[in-house]
Amino acid sequence: MKQLLLPLLGMSLLLLNACSDPQEAPTAAQNEVDVHGEGWRDPTSPNFHGKVLAAQSYDAKSCRPCHGSQFDGGLAESSCRKCHVTYPHPPGWVNASSPNFHGETLAGVNYNLNLCNSCHGNQFDGGTSGVSCRSCHATYPHLAGWVNPTAAEFHGKALAAQNYDATACQACHGAQYDGGTSGVSCKGCHATYPHPQGWVNASSPSFHGETLAGTNYDLNLCSSCHGSQFDGGTSGVSCRTCHATYPHLADWMNPAAAAFHGKALAAQNYDATACQACHGAQYDGGSSGVSCKGCHASYPHPQNWIAGAASHYTFLKSNSYDLNSCQICHGQDYALVKVNNSCLTCHTQQNGPEACNTCHGNPAASAADLKNSAPPKGLDDETEATTPAVGAHQAHLGYFTQLTTAAVCQECHAVPTSFALPNHIDDNTRAEAVFVGPLGARQTEGGARVPQVVYDFNTNTCSNSYCHGNWALRKAQSPNDFGFAAEVMTGSNAAPSWVNSGSAPCGSCHGLPPTGHTPFALTACTICHQGVVDGFGNITDRTKHINGKVNVLGLEYDMY
Template identity: 35%
Template structure:
């Protein structure tokens, strides 16, 4: 190093000082480079001209952001260092005024690796999307030249200022979702509770966790119908709209649930315009069954309709088919004909209520469904209200509920038609005391002709199905001394004894096979105590207009009617 001691002076220039200055610059450069964070494989920057005039001007063709369609971050790192905080050049790209998020891109492999500490999603734990928008653009679709975030995040454009403000055009609820909620889950997590770094959607949307794969698959554990709604349908309305028709952009629930619009505030209040009973049902009750279950007892988690409507389970497929197990008539028979439950929806007169179908289409007889022949008798003939069929749907006469009803009321060839009140207490209305509130079989309570004359001890034995001591079957007495005048004729002429009387028969109620007692079995021909004027053919001499010479009753209204009907009197 002794050559530095040489003193050189040329034209007044001290060359020694010049050489020393060069030496110092060289040494400083080595120290600067040695202390920088440049990697060993430094390459030559191919186009350093971008750092000329306009490099920081967005409107300039030399704006540095315009070069990222040609270069990668590794090109910038040659000078600005791996962490973009200066390196060979003192310019810090990550300055808070420029690119505060830039340091997440220093490891090109880790930026997309969720397990990496440099994963870009972790940056958003403490920062906003504004940092990203500087390079990736306002709508995160790439900006001037950056990669589009929508390559991976198709729903990313929703994350602008106003994202959680319903009045804002950038409100996330107004953004169409493609691929269901998978896009949201990529950041907000599988269960939408925040994932790695995103806010939890459940902060506002308590029902959001149901929107997983399988949401519309009834067999999936993620099926939305299995999700309990802590706030009723309000949770759904946040996105799907007040009337569930889709809100701003959500799918409409009505695609599958045509009756969903009934579930608004006031659904259970009859005075509310939103009362479910005022909502027209299409497709019968299938729409309700989707959520409330096949038997309307709640399905997976829906409220049970039977809480208010105890008869609701009757409304299944086959409701109008008498041969079906779901026929509504069978349900009513098994539930003591509780028709008031039907009137809850079908109206007090069963004409349809607010929206329900009218029952009067089928029950066209006076009284509608409450007519007698709805439960017993011939449903298609309102004049045939007595069995068959009986309350257990029996039609054979051997059935206790059927028996000789038809013989007494419709095909009686011997006498006056027997009225229902002769043997039963006839209710004034469906819900009269003693009608529906008793147990089968129906009670027998003899009245009228059944207990006429001396038949006050008439009785029915349900055990052996017999009637005894009724006037109708010969329990009568007529005293000679009480015989009246028939015109100018004293009725005592017909007596052969102090009294005439019948045979006081006991009859088997359900024996109607042709072997039952025939005419002449209730009283003799003539009756005991009656003068025999020459046999059956002579009856017509005194009882003309009632019986003919062959002994046949020709006017049933005047036989077994409590009157002797002699000589027309």
């Protein structure tokens, strides 16, 4: 029994001695060393936890039992986030639709990339992690000098190296480069680049033509990439590939400059088809909103310029037949060939487009015969004699065959000696009635009766003309006083209608016989006026009727 008690007593003394000398509990660091081993936090140690994770391809699953599924403490009550906020990366880190997407996380810290470079390296090409950010987005995180044009890593140079393919930028900056998940719009510095979708699609609201129109065609936006002459620049993409003459060069509007647009068009035989892309099919503005017609009203010629609703005839008619606009390109004689045609290609008559029968009369007949210049047709293509433009033109020309056509025309019109004379080409397409001819205004009654011929444009009637009975003969001055029943014989001074062919029958301009004439039956007229009228009152020789003379008993003398 004594032998048993002695060992027990010794053990009790030892226990009492241990309890009487308390020891300090191990520190957290000692616990970590105990769990992870020496050098776990020392980047220079082969046992550094970063190197351990790298060796297992950064698979941090084994950390979760102690540090929690989100690595924010867990049982160990030690959060990995105390040292590296974003690592280990949570689930959804590379899933753009996840709230844990790394893009969202970076946006929340204003894209502070110091969180990334500790593992991925200063250039984000791997670092201690061995995982390069460039694997997914080649140009991000952006390098130092990314926005410095003089730096080798300037983003413009980086884009140039990849033929300006900015698709990779959309991942952060959005499909339209206006911010996206990054919240940083590329448009803050260069408003039109990267170009949005639809940039070269004319039907798209993002079409570059529409964009330029919205900036009043400020081409400085383009020249920074495409060069001052828009032939490539740093982009290597020439604007000339699609539209040869646009963007327009400096001095495009300066006639004295080598780059003047007139000279550019001349070099391509005035083929302005390329201009339609911006200025419209009719060159009246199009997507550019700038009409070529602002400076030269008739050029470039629209479609159907030869014939049709927009023909050159329609244009000239609405612009007072001003042929100066034609001569600018086709020359004073209209013979210069532009775009395979000159004015003389169609206008083969003498004087070309200035021939009298070009605008009125019969354009298919010879211009040398002035009769072909009298309507029909009228300026508005009228063909009926019931219209003022046509009226009795041909009736007059056909009656006065003893006169030249020019003389007949001059009875009622001041016939122009050249095309562009005042009162011929003006803003009034209605013909001027100017009665200065030898017949219409012929003086009779010994000079006492001077006809003041009037054409009434409201009623389309002609009055006070010698031709239609404004004349008188005095018995005292006549060698044939036997024919007088009064001291003065007079006509009826009729006012026939220009547009009614039946308004001037025989007997309307003077009585049968005239007032003051010895009374005779109509059948007796031929007794004294043989060779002029027959027994039925029909004029047999028009050259002896309304000619300013009296024909009696075979003798002809001027009216007095």
